[in-house]
Amino acid sequence: MINRLPIALTLGDPAGIGPELAAAAWRELRSTNQIFFWIGPASLIEGGVPVNRISAPAEADSVFAHALPVIDMPCHAPVVPGKPDPLNAVTTVASIELAVQFALSGEAGGVVTNPIAKHVLAQAGFPYPGHTEFLAALCRVPGREVMMLASPELKVVPVTIHVSLRHALDSLTSERIETVTRLTNAALKRDFGIASPRLAMAGLNPHAGEHGMMGTEEQTIIMPAVERLRSLGVNVSDPMPPDTMFSATARPHYDAAICMYHDQALIPLKTLDMAQGVNITLGLPIVRTSPDHGTAFDIASSVTSTAGRASASSLLAAIRIAIEMSQHRLGAKK
Numbered sequence: 001m002i003n004r005l006p007i008a009l010t011l012g013d014p015a016g017i018g019p020e021l022a023a024a025a026w027r028e029l030r031s032t033n034q035i036f037f038w039i040g041p042a043s044l045i046e047g048g049v050p051v052n053r054i055s056a057p058a059e060a061d062s063v064f065a066h067a068l069p070v071i072d073m074p075c076h077a078p079v080v081p082g083k084p085d086p087l088n089a090v091t092t093v094a095s096i097e098l099a100v101q102f103a104l105s106g107e108a109g110g111v112v113t114n115p116i117a118k119h120v121l122a123q124a125g126f127p128y129p130g131h132t133e134f135l136a137a138l139c140r141v142p143g144r145e146v147m148m149l150a151s152p153e154l155k156v157v158p159v160t161i162h163v164s165l166r167h168a169l170d171s172l173t174s175e176r177i178e179t180v181t182r183l184t185n186a187a188l189k190r191d192f193g194i195a196s197p198r199l200a201m202a203g204l205n206p207h208a209g210e211h212g213m214m215g216t217e218e219q220t221i222i223m224p225a226v227e228r229l230r231s232l233g234v235n236v237s238d239p240m241p242p243d244t245m246f247s248a249t250a251r252p253h254y255d256a257a258i259c260m261y262h263d264q265a266l267i268p269l270k271t272l273d274m275a276q277g278v279n280i281t282l283g284l285p286i287v288r289t290s291p292d293h294g295t296a297f298d299i300a301s302s303v304t305s306t307a308g309r310a311s312a313s314s315l316l317a318a319i320r321i322a323i324e325m326s327q328h329r330l331g332a333k334k
């Protein structure tokens, strides 16, 4: 089955590597049917990549083989690569909003986001800690958002996301673990075609608490969630020692690891495979993926002066997975 619905790719922070990656991704995909369009300032696409301004996603299909389709959305302040300006936050946010609108209306197969700098948006008054929470609000499902990072070797899901470690510990509840695990289980079936998902539950403490000697959250918070999940038919492990559960011998025994906090999940994934890691938001009515890396201000440059240091591999993986997820969902509707 070929999905002809194009993917909407957002601007991200215009001073980051997003514009350069959009151009690189088009070069790589222009002769395939992995069609996407970019929502951002057409003037930022450089390096000899032809641009064709479109006004609706449906126009992307006929344009894509010859030029990068762009819904032109100018920035308010001059864009200096590597030097983010909060004045341009309004365009960054508007690009995300429009992409979500296209996905909700069925005009786009899904949304792929280029990286944003959280602190830059915060300086401009943006009230969300990241895309994940903002997208849930735009889709009117706040609190149901679940972040998954996926690579060919590993899928991880942090139960708590963009909060300090201290706050993450305080906000860890059996209810949240149960909700995140149920949504992950459902997404593995719906979006990845895994009929009977196997889930690994991480412990929180060293040695998963060592029978209560090194912490009791495994017994008081995590295990009650595990028992409830099992009563609902979810195939989930007891809390596993976090230091060994990501080893090469452990990984083949599960389809995704449920982790207690952001870095417990993202450190193993990015260490194993930052180049192909993809960030996926589960729990939304739309498909949303993103590269696993950030804005990389340290290497951002205009394409004309670039040394070509930014790799588009994670963005390409994000586009491919968005298309695959969209196909799974379209197939399920038939």
Ligand SMILES: NC(=O)C1=CN([C@@H]2O[C@H](COP(=O)(O)OP(=O)(O)OC[C@H]3O[C@@H](n4cnc5c(N)ncnc54)[C@H](O)[C@@H]3O)[C@@H](O)[C@H]2O)C=CC1
Pocket: 017, 114, 115, 116, 117, 118, 119, 131, 279, 290, 291, 292, 293, 294, 295, 296, 297, 298, 299, 309, 310, 311, 312, 313, 314
């Ligand atoms: N999905 C998103 O919107 C994400 C946004 N961020 C944001 O990015 C900003 C910078 O975060 P950092 O922690 O510095 O992480 P980063 O991923 O932007 O950079 C870390 C290192 O990896 C390199 N790098 C990143 N992407 C690369 C690529 N495609 N090709 C080659 N090298 C690459 C960078 O040059 C840097 O040395 C932060 O403000 C953060 O909020 C971070 C992660 C995800």
Ligand SMILES: NCC(=O)COP(=O)(O)O
Pocket: 116, 129, 130, 131, 132, 133, 266, 279, 290
């Ligand atoms: N560390 C992952 C990250 O920052 C991505 O967050 P989001 O912007 O996709 O919510």
